[in-house]
Amino acid sequence: MLSDLPSLVKVAREQAILGLYNESMTKFEQVLTMLTGKDPRIQKVRVEINEEYNAIKKLSSIVQRFKSQTSYMPAPVKANSPDPGVFQFGIPNPSYKAPSDNLGRFAAAPFSHHEEPEEPDSWAPPKAPEFKPRVPGNRQQPKPATRPKQPPQQPVKKPPESKNSRNYEKPWRANAVDPKAEEKSKEQNKAGTFLESVYPDGTGPDLDLIQALERDVMEKNPNVSFDDIADLDDAKMLLQEAVLLPILMPEFFTGIRRPWKGILMFGPPGTGKTMLAKSIATLGQTTFFNVSASSLASKFRGESEKLVRLLFEMAKFYAPSTIFFDEIDSLGSKRGESNEHEASRRVKTELLVQMDGVGGADDDKRRIIVLAATNRPWDLDEALRRRLEKRVYIPLPSDKGRKRLFDIYLSSVNHKSDEIEWSHLISRTQGYSGADIANVCRDAAMLPMRKKLLQLRSQGFNPQNIAKIKSEVEVPVTMEDMREALSNVSKSVSNDDLEKYEFWMKEFGST
């Protein structure tokens, strides 16, 4: 991971030189996020990069301020104007709003605990004069016609090789980061949390995002086994081969045999795609990150790209990891308002960049598995589809699968297995998804209680009456209950949709 830093810093500097400050700052932010750990050498580099970042930030805000002058309406120059020559920008447009820092919170106070005076011997950004727009009231006070003073040009000196000066080449020299020490500090970091490694002093600008990821997205142990999932033998086999083997025998999966960048599970809703992702994470003993792609673009609006970046950083930290994007199509398709679309476009771009890094030469990158699921594969953005190299169809359960589903879901309730007409249930539930069958079983298991409650209706629902029926509701589920439940719960997938899945599978699917 650290091996990418020199090139990233180089690009960031070049962008700064070209005046692409926002792009440059984004790169520097990336670098700062990567510079984690308590190793004093890494921290030293971090401080130096942070200084460089702050200098560019300052420069950027000065430029922003200059740009904002274009929002001023040119004022008619009066012949007897008391102050004709100071500024030619005229009267401020009342609707004008100062441009907010479009970098958001990340740039608001990023890693800025090391504000130091700039050192001219290393890298002194040219200082532009501070521009203060005039307010109309100021026109009364005449001022001499003058241009804002330019600061004296500072000669750019070659950085001396002294111990205390900042030399931007130094950190990336071979001996700057000792690989062994890096490995060790990595191990030390792994003892703690990602948050501790990013913010050793417990606070930082992205604290809330990292906490949200750790709280809502990360599951250390999803605890779902293949046995909990009915049917889907082909999908299980394919996922084992595509996901688990590269973790277990990484030396084999190199070159053309490199692991897949991402795996897409597509098919009707409620067929066990999420369960499969969890079971793969459990089997490979990986940390599981369960991300709802639709909430990425809405809930974390404005911060979604950063969230994606942090997500992959976190996944590397806790590697081996499985990142599961549910409803991945929501990142590809256009939706409603224009700003919403823009937000999802940006987050998708970041996702593509991050996915390109998965499976690379870096050990941690190899041990990240990206799984995604969708019920609408035809809505998937092409670029995303290309990265999701393996595309697995998760169909409705077969006859055998439906029998297994009934076994799984009725096993937790008392039922008379001999009296149940299994063949009728199996044929009657043709076209039902796993989730539909779970609903049938739940409904059947609730029926005895519902019937009792109906009897109670006339007497009223009070604690005494409820206590009376408690023992009476624990009766076995019968075939009659199953029939009734079947008439209450319909299938949720249409035949038209099934045809669409088959068609898409033929066109883009993998076997």
Ligand SMILES: Nc1ncnc2c1ncn2[C@@H]1O[C@H](COP(=O)(O)OP(=O)(O)OP(=O)(O)O)[C@@H](O)[C@H]1O
């Ligand atoms: N093959 C299966 N084996 C066991 N349970 C299943 C199976 N398929 C679906 N289920 C049941 O359906 C519920 C929903 O499954 P899951 O969330 O994995 O489906 P999904 O395909 O991810 O659905 P969606 O596309 O709507 O997100 C599960 O909690 C489980 O109760």
